[in-house]
Amino acid sequence: MSAAPAPALSVGGSTLELINASIQFRQHLVLRDITLNVPRGQTLAVIGESGCGKTVLLKLMIRLLKPSKGMVKFDGRDLGLLNEHELNQTRLRFGFLFQMAALFDSLTVFDNVAFGPREHKLFDSMTLTRIVHERLHEVGLSEEIENKKPAELSGGQRKRVGLARALALDPEVMLYDEPTTGLDPIMSDVINVLIVQTQTRKKSTGVVVTHDMKTVAKVADRVVMLYPLARLKAGEPQILYDGPPEAIGDSPDPRVRQFVHGEAGERLRELAQQRDGES
Amino acid sequence: MAVASTPQSESSPVQRLGEQIYETLAELGEMAQFSGLTLSWMVRKLPKWNVLVPNFYTIGVSSMPVVAITGTFIGMVLAVQAHSQFAIMGLASRLGSVINISLVKELGPVLAATMLAGRVGSSMAAELGTMRVTEQIDALSALGTNPIQYLVVPRFMACVLLIPLLTLMADFMGVIGGAAVSTQMLKVDSYHYWFYSRKYVGSLDLFAGVFKSYFFGAAIALISCHRGFHSRAGAEGVGRAATEAFVFSFIAILFLDFCIGIVWNAAYNAFYPEPAHLL
Numbered sequence: 001m002s003a004a005p006a007p008a009l010s011v012g013g014s015t016l017e018l019i020n021a022s023i024q025f026r027q028h029l030v031l032r033d034i035t036l037n038v039p040r041g042q043t044l045a046v047i048g049e050s051g052c053g054k055t056v057l058l059k060l061m062i063r064l065l066k067p068s069k070g071m072v073k074f075d076g077r078d079l080g081l082l083n084e085h086e087l088n089q090t091r092l093r094f095g096f097l098f099q100m101a102a103l104f105d106s107l108t109v110f111d112n113v114a115f116g117p118r119e120h121k122l123f124d125s126m127t128l129t130r131i132v133h134e135r136l137h138e139v140g141l142s143e144e145i146e147n148k149k150p151a152e153l154s155g156g157q158r159k160r161v162g163l164a165r166a167l168a169l170d171p172e173v174m175l176y177d178e179p180t181t182g183l184d185p186i187m188s189d190v191i192n193v194l195i196v197q198t199q200t201r202k203k204s205t206g207v208v209v210t211h212d213m214k215t216v217a218k219v220a221d222r223v224v225m226l227y228p229l230a231r232l233k234a235g236e237p238q239i240l241y242d243g244p245p246e247a248i249g250d251s252p253d254p255r256v257r258q259f260v261h262g263e264a265g266e267r268l269r270e271l272a273q274q275r276d277g278e279s
Numbered sequence: 280m281a282v283a284s285t286p287q288s289e290s291s292p293v294q295r296l297g298e299q300i301y302e303t304l305a306e307l308g309e310m311a312q313f314s315g316l317t318l319s320w321m322v323r324k325l326p327k328w329n330v331l332v333p334n335f336y337t338i339g340v341s342s343m344p345v346v347a348i349t350g351t352f353i354g355m356v357l358a359v360q361a362h363s364q365f366a367i368m369g370l371a372s373r374l375g376s377v378i379n380i381s382l383v384k385e386l387g388p389v390l391a392a393t394m395l396a397g398r399v400g401s402s403m404a405a406e407l408g409t410m411r412v413t414e415q416i417d418a419l420s421a422l423g424t425n426p427i428q429y430l431v432v433p434r435f436m437a438c439v440l441l442i443p444l445l446t447l448m449a450d451f452m453g454v455i456g457g458a459a460v461s462t463q464m465l466k467v468d469s470y471h472y473w474f475y476s477r478k479y480v481g482s483l484d485l486f487a488g489v490f491k492s493y494f495f496g497a498a499i500a501l502i503s504c505h506r507g508f509h510s511r512a513g514a515e516g517v518g519r520a521a522t523e524a525f526v527f528s529f530i531a532i533l534f535l536d537f538c539i540g541i542v543w544n545a546a547y548n549a550f551y552p553e554p555a556h557l558l
Contacts, residue, residue: 064417088423102418105410106333116422119429169422 015040015205016061016173021070023056029229030056032238033070036224038173043199043206045220045245047213047259052228053238054209055099058175061207062094063087074173092120095166095204099177101158103150109136109161110146116169135164139194156187163194167202174198176208180215192218213260220245225256231270313427313505317435320428326436334433338399339441343448346394350449353386354378354456362465371467375476378457380484387450388488389536392495394449395442396528400503403434404524407507408517416508426508435500442496443489450488491539498531 016038023031030053038044046054059065060072063079071078074090082090103112113132117123123131133143139160150158159179166174176195180188192215199206199219208219216223225241225248232238241248241256249260258265290298357378365371407430410416419426454476461467503524510520 059417062421064420084425088425091421091423094421096418096421098414098418100413102414104415104418105413115424119422119424165422 015075016207017073018057018060018067019071019073021060021067021072023053023060023065024068031060031067031226032229034238036239036242038205038207040205041203043195043208043219043221045216045223046207046209046226047211047216047223048226049228049259050211052226054226055177057226058096058177058207058209061173061175062091062096092116092169093172095169095171095174097159097162097166097174097176097179099181101150101162103153103158103161103165105150108147108149109141109153112150112161113146113164113168115165122169131168132164135167136161138167138197139164140190156183156190159183159187159191160194163191163198167198170202171204173205173207174202176206176210178210179208180210180212188212188214189218195219213262216245216248223248225259227255309509310501310505313431313508314501316427317431317501317504320425320432321436324428326428326433330429331433331436334437335441337402338395338434338437339444342395342398342441342445345398346391346445346449347452349390349394350382350387350452351456353390353449354382354453354458355460357381357386357453358457358460358465362461362467371465372471373475374461374465374467375458375472375474376479378461379454379476379480382453382457383450383480383485383488385488385536387453388446388492388495389532391446391449392442392492392499392532393529395438395445395496396499396503396525396532399438400499400524400528401521403500403503404507404510405517405521407504408510408520411508411510412512412517431500431504431508434504435497438496438500439493440496442492442499446489446492450485487543490543491536494535494539495532498535499528502527502531 018034018036021031021034022029034057046057048054056065060067061074063072066080071080073079074093077090079087079090103109104115107115110132111118113135114128117128117131122128132146136143136146141157141160141164145153145157145161150161153161163179174195179191179195183191195206195208195215196219198204206219208215210216221244223241223243223245224239226238227236227240229238240253241251243251248256251257251260254265257263258267358374361374361377362371365374365377407416410430416426416430419429458472462469462472506520506524506527510516
């Protein structure tokens, strides 16, 4: 089955590109020949079942993981050809909101948000304080929590501090790894609104990995659906859908429709077959 | 939908042995690379004081009580165990030389290092393992900071620079403990106890123990940080990393002690051809 063509949503040139990227851990192939362009200014949602490689894809984009094959380009430059200094400088143009926020336990909220600019000595201390307060306000947090440690924060607050930390360097590309997972519906909506505001205000490029179709509908310009390699037929592309969010429910592929509507469908039959095979 | 299945063949014992050897060699290579990167970052960029000081406190100051207590008791136990044998031979007055040479050349450095591996090594592995599992190490990279430079170099410096002081403390407390038991409890003549100690324990012996400790400190830091960085997911993975950190560090301490002992004796005999007689 061939993937649907990408919609023409490009605001500028292509900013983030994966070209035939594959990655495997030991013998386990997770992503195979992924080719994907994320044009400047676009917000791309990556959806798919747990374990299909969404987070791995996100980490490839910032080279936290190296592709076993193929390449990842940012602004036309192959990230694999950059030396360590160049790579670190390039990473400063990205913001990454981790699934569990990944705040540094030993640092206060203030120090977490200030970490990037402080490590790279970008501002004097007064400017840094102002920037940290601005970022905390942008994500709806007051200065009162700046002296708290991450362990003292709720899940929603941790996510928002994580977002403030990612925004502290004013990134051109924001990567969000399951931003609403583990949050209540109201806080999920708060995070979705913050993502939309961030993308609109900063005019940044965004990639959002999520299972949540509400997040997709609210924040995405384009959706890509990945499928686990172990369950694909030989020769099938791993991207089952690549198109606008409004049309995903009408995809000709039943696996895409089942995912969107949350129906187990064939998955139940596969699990039954697996169980029978094992017994 | 048909599921693409991978054939699972039973591997033979020879194949499993080959795989085990391959994995061990790969692990050693990885460890060597990790150590090389740590040393190269030490030269390229020194950590900031606000990162170094907490590590120095945790590794050095907090380890003092346990090292002091261990040293004291080892000195006391040595006195109790050696006294009966020496008394039979009528050499009880020479007890000080045996206790103190054993302490400064072997037991002080090895026990201080063992305590450090147990108290600090496992704690470092658990802390870094948790950071790995909660993606805090990835977050450091995403913020353009090298995790080895930020996390490993300060711990390495603290271990290497402070373990000689901990060794000296273990030596000192052991000497005091041994002398207290020998002269106060076992009624060995105080004058002769210290006379023979001074006669047979020189500054070179003290230096031999301190010299070894640098290697022990480096091994503890590198092994523990490496285990933490390569921790597997979950509580079990972090627990295993902490256990491996201690076990591997302990083996490394004994191995290095043996190797340095041989090299030291060879060097000593080369510079001082007359063998030193203890008694």
